[in-house]
Amino acid sequence: MDEHLYIVTYDISDQKRWRRVFRLMRGYGEWLQLSVFQCRMSRQRHAELIALLDGMIHHDEDHIVILDVGIAEKVAPRVVSLGKDFEPVAREPVII
Structure with a gap:
């Protein structure tokens, strides 16, 4: 399976929408920082996430x-990480 590594970052102006996006993103990747996720996804999962x-x-207010x-x-x-260690997200089994 050809999975790609994605970095997803977002600026959501409304706190309620921000929380919804954050909860959704937790199901698609690893949380790096406040509004930044690292995701390993197939093309299908990528298209699903975008939709x-x-x-x-x-x-007109938000940006992803x-x-x-x-x-x-x-x-x-090639990542410069100050403070906590950075580890690329690994391929893991998906339990449905």
Whole structure:
């Protein structure tokens, strides 16, 4: 399965919408910082996430950026991390 590594960051103007987006993102990736997630997803999960986020935000007030870092198995992120250690999200089984 070709999974890509994504960095998702968002600026949501309304606290209630921010919490909804945060809860959704916790189901798709690893929380890095306040409004930043690291996600390892297939193309299908990526499209699903975009559709869900698109329906949640107010397009004239909010902003979400999704950066495709590359194929998860091949990417070797060069990261400078001060404070807590940074670890790329690993492939894990999904329990449904």
